[in-house]
Amino acid sequence: MSISLILTLYLCIISIVMPLITVGKIIAALAAISIGSLSWLCRYEKLYTMSAAYIVAMTIIGGFVASLSNGGAGGFVAPIMITAPVVAAVFIGARATVFTATVVVFAIFSLWFLNKSGFVSPSPYSEASLEIAAIVMLSASTAICAAGVGYFAHAMQSQIRALRQFQDRLMQVSGQLDHSAHHDSLTGVANRQGLQRHLEQALASSRREEELICLIHVDLDEFKSINDTYGHPVGDEVLKHAARIMTDTFDEGALVARVGGDEFVIVTREQKDTGCAQIEEKCTHLISLIKAPMIANGVECQIGASIGFATSNRDDDTIDSLMTDADLALYEVKRDGRGQARGFTSSMRAKLERDVIFKDKMKTWLTDDSVCCVIQPQVDLSTGKVTGVEGLGRIRSASGKLLMPAQILPVIKEMGRLAEFDFKVMQKSFDALVSLRAAGADIPYVSINASSHSLRSADYVLRVREELRNRGLSTDDVLVEVLESTLIESQNDAAVTSINRLREAGIKTIMDDFGSGHATISNLMKLELDGLKIDRSLIRDIESYKTQHVVKAVHGLATSLNLTVIVEGVETAQQFAILRSIGCETIQGFGICKPLELADFEDWIKSYGASNVSHLQHQLFRAAGAPTP
Known part of the structure; x- marks a missing residue:
C-alpha cells in the first residue's frame, strides 16, 4: 500500500467525520438555545475546535511524512513529531494542538531543509517503514475521530437525559409559581386571581351541566378589634382558623378564597332544585362554627361572621354580576345587625338603587339648610x-x-x-x-x-x-x-x-x-x-323586679362616683312612680x-x-x- 493511498483514505475519513462533528455542533447550538443553556454550546464548541485542529494538524503532518519517504529526519525524531499533536489534542486541548502542530511543521520543514542542504544524513528509514508509520498515524487518527464521535453520541444522550430532568424541574417550579400566584400565602386558600380563574371555569361548565354556581361572601365580624387588641400574630391565627373551618364545612369541590383582610369567598356547585336551601343551611352552620371560641397564640378569641350569597340563575350571569349580588346580600346583613346569612333577591338591587338616590339627596341636604x-x-x-x-x-x-x-x-x-x-x-x-x-x-x-x-x-x-x-x-x-x-x-x-x-x-x-x-x-x-x-x-321593663334592681344599682354606682x-x-x-321611688x-x-x-x-x-x-x-x-x- 502506497503512502498516497493511505493519505487518500485518511482524507476520505476526514471528509466524513468533519461534517458529522459540524452537524453535532449545530444540534448542540439549537439545544442550547431552546433551553437557554450556553454551557452546552461552549462544551460542544470546544469538542469541535479540538477535533478540527487535530485533523488539520495531522493532515499537514501526513503531507510531510510523504515527503520524508524520500529522506528526512533521522533516529526517533519523526515518530515523536507525528504523535505529538495526537497527545496534545487528547490531553491538553485545541490551542495546544494548533501550537504543537505548528512546531512540528516548522521542525519538519527545518529537517527537510537541512537534509537537502546536506547538513543531516539521509533518513535511515525505508519507504516501507514510513508506510508503517503512516498507517499507525492513520489508525491513531481514525481511533481518535471514532472516540470523538462516540463521546459526542454519549454526551448527546446524557444531555437529552439532563434536558428531560431540566424540563421536569421546570414544570415543578412553574407549578409552584402558579400556586403562589393564585393562593394566599397566609391561609393557603385561593386569592383573588385564583378565584377569578376558578369562577371562569365553573361558570362555563355549569352552563353545560345544568348546575348552579353559588358564590358565598363571608365577612368576619369583630376581627379588627382582635387584631388591634392582641396584635397581628393572633389575628393571623384567627384567619387561618376561619379558613380551615370554611374548607372543612364545604365539599371537596368547593373553592375557598381570601379576597381581603377579613373577607373570604366560597364557590360551590349545587343542584338547581335543592341548591339554595342547602346553601343557606350550610352558611348558618358555618356562622355557628366560626362563632365558637378559639385559642390563638394562647389567647382566647371569639369572632362572628356575616354572609351574603348569590347563585347563577341566569345564562348571562358573569363573575362581576355574581360578586355584586353576593355583596348586596352581605350589605343587607350588615345593615340589619350582622351575624346572619342571607341570599340575594332581585328586590335588593332595587333597594340599592333607592339607597343610591337617597345618598345623592343626602349630599344636597347636608350642604344646604335642610x-x-x-x-x-x-x-x-x-x-x-x-x-x-x-x-x-x-x-x-x-x-x-x-x-x-x-x-x-x-x-x-x-x-x-x-x-x-x-x-x-x-x-x-x-x-x-x-x-x-x-x-x-x-x-x-x-x-x-x-x-x-x-x-x-x-x-x-x-x-x-x-x-x-x-x-x-x-x-x-x-x-x-x-x-x-x-x-x-x-x-x-x-x-x-x-x-x-x-x-x-x-x-x-x-x-x-x-x-x-x-x-x-x-x-x-x-x-x-x-x-x-x-x-x-333598661326602663322599658322597669316593672320587672330584676330590672328595678339593675337600675337601682346603676343609680347607686353613679351617686357614689358623684x-x-x-x-x-x-x-x-x-x-x-318606680323611678321616683328609686331616687332618680x-x-x-x-x-x-x-x-x-x-x-x-x-x-x-x-x-x-x-x-x-x-x-x-x-x-x-x-x-x-x-x-x-
Missing part, C-alpha cells in the same frame, strides 16, 4: 321643673317631612360625614336655646350629642367654644352627651383628649345610652365624666313631651308654665291613659 333640630325637655323628677333641653338632629326633606335618625344616621355615617352633621345640629341647638330664652323660657342648658367622629376631630372643642361665643352663650349653657357606643381604645385616644379638654373648658359631659353596649363600665373608668343617661332599654343621672324613655305613670333626679321621655320643632316647643313650654310635680304627674297619667290622681 339639617335641623327638634327639642325635648329634661325635667326634675321631684319638682317637675324643666332643667334643660336636648337638641336632636333631623333632616327636612324637600316635601317638608322630618326624617328620623334611623333613616339618616346609617347613611351619613357610611358617607363619612357624621362629624359634619353633628356640627350643624350643634349650631341649630345653640340657636334654639337663644330663641327660647329670648321668648322668656328659663332653660338652664341645651345638651348635644357628640359621636366618636366628632370627638376625634382635633378642633372639636375649639369649634364648640367658638359657636358658644358667637351667640353670647357660656360653657355652662351646654351639656355634651358622649355616645356609649364610642369605644375608647386607650388614654391616648383623641376622643379622651377632647373629653378632657371639654372638662378643662368648663363644659360638662355625660355618657349617653348607658347600658346599651358592652363597653359601659370600662368607659366610665377611663373617662372623666359629670354624669350618665340611663338608656331606654355623677348626675338622667333617665330617658319615660313614657308611663308607673315608670315615673331627672327624667326625659315621650310621657313628658315628645321631641318638637322650635315653634311647637315654645307653645308647649308656655302651656307647661311654672310646672310642679302634680302637673308632671297629670301629664304622665294622661299619657299612660290612666285616670288622673
Whole structure:
C-alpha cells in the first residue's frame, strides 16, 4: 500500500467525520438555545475546535511524512513529531494542538531543509517503514475521530437525559409559581386571581351541566378589634382558623378564597332544585362554627361572621354580576345587625338603587339648610321643673317631612360625614336655646350629642367654644352627651383628649345610652365624666323586679362616683312612680313631651308654665291613659 493511498483514505475519513462533528455542533447550538443553556454550546464548541485542529494538524503532518519517504529526519525524531499533536489534542486541548502542530511543521520543514542542504544524513528509514508509520498515524487518527464521535453520541444522550430532568424541574417550579400566584400565602386558600380563574371555569361548565354556581361572601365580624387588641400574630391565627373551618364545612369541590383582610369567598356547585336551601343551611352552620371560641397564640378569641350569597340563575350571569349580588346580600346583613346569612333577591338591587338616590339627596341636604333640630325637655323628677333641653338632629326633606335618625344616621355615617352633621345640629341647638330664652323660657342648658367622629376631630372643642361665643352663650349653657357606643381604645385616644379638654373648658359631659353596649363600665373608668343617661332599654321593663334592681344599682354606682343621672324613655305613670321611688333626679321621655320643632316647643313650654310635680304627674297619667290622681 502506497503512502498516497493511505493519505487518500485518511482524507476520505476526514471528509466524513468533519461534517458529522459540524452537524453535532449545530444540534448542540439549537439545544442550547431552546433551553437557554450556553454551557452546552461552549462544551460542544470546544469538542469541535479540538477535533478540527487535530485533523488539520495531522493532515499537514501526513503531507510531510510523504515527503520524508524520500529522506528526512533521522533516529526517533519523526515518530515523536507525528504523535505529538495526537497527545496534545487528547490531553491538553485545541490551542495546544494548533501550537504543537505548528512546531512540528516548522521542525519538519527545518529537517527537510537541512537534509537537502546536506547538513543531516539521509533518513535511515525505508519507504516501507514510513508506510508503517503512516498507517499507525492513520489508525491513531481514525481511533481518535471514532472516540470523538462516540463521546459526542454519549454526551448527546446524557444531555437529552439532563434536558428531560431540566424540563421536569421546570414544570415543578412553574407549578409552584402558579400556586403562589393564585393562593394566599397566609391561609393557603385561593386569592383573588385564583378565584377569578376558578369562577371562569365553573361558570362555563355549569352552563353545560345544568348546575348552579353559588358564590358565598363571608365577612368576619369583630376581627379588627382582635387584631388591634392582641396584635397581628393572633389575628393571623384567627384567619387561618376561619379558613380551615370554611374548607372543612364545604365539599371537596368547593373553592375557598381570601379576597381581603377579613373577607373570604366560597364557590360551590349545587343542584338547581335543592341548591339554595342547602346553601343557606350550610352558611348558618358555618356562622355557628366560626362563632365558637378559639385559642390563638394562647389567647382566647371569639369572632362572628356575616354572609351574603348569590347563585347563577341566569345564562348571562358573569363573575362581576355574581360578586355584586353576593355583596348586596352581605350589605343587607350588615345593615340589619350582622351575624346572619342571607341570599340575594332581585328586590335588593332595587333597594340599592333607592339607597343610591337617597345618598345623592343626602349630599344636597347636608350642604344646604335642610339639617335641623327638634327639642325635648329634661325635667326634675321631684319638682317637675324643666332643667334643660336636648337638641336632636333631623333632616327636612324637600316635601317638608322630618326624617328620623334611623333613616339618616346609617347613611351619613357610611358617607363619612357624621362629624359634619353633628356640627350643624350643634349650631341649630345653640340657636334654639337663644330663641327660647329670648321668648322668656328659663332653660338652664341645651345638651348635644357628640359621636366618636366628632370627638376625634382635633378642633372639636375649639369649634364648640367658638359657636358658644358667637351667640353670647357660656360653657355652662351646654351639656355634651358622649355616645356609649364610642369605644375608647386607650388614654391616648383623641376622643379622651377632647373629653378632657371639654372638662378643662368648663363644659360638662355625660355618657349617653348607658347600658346599651358592652363597653359601659370600662368607659366610665377611663373617662372623666359629670354624669350618665340611663338608656331606654333598661326602663322599658322597669316593672320587672330584676330590672328595678339593675337600675337601682346603676343609680347607686353613679351617686357614689358623684355623677348626675338622667333617665330617658319615660313614657308611663308607673315608670315615673318606680323611678321616683328609686331616687332618680331627672327624667326625659315621650310621657313628658315628645321631641318638637322650635315653634311647637315654645307653645308647649308656655302651656307647661311654672310646672310642679302634680302637673308632671297629670301629664304622665294622661299619657299612660290612666285616670288622673
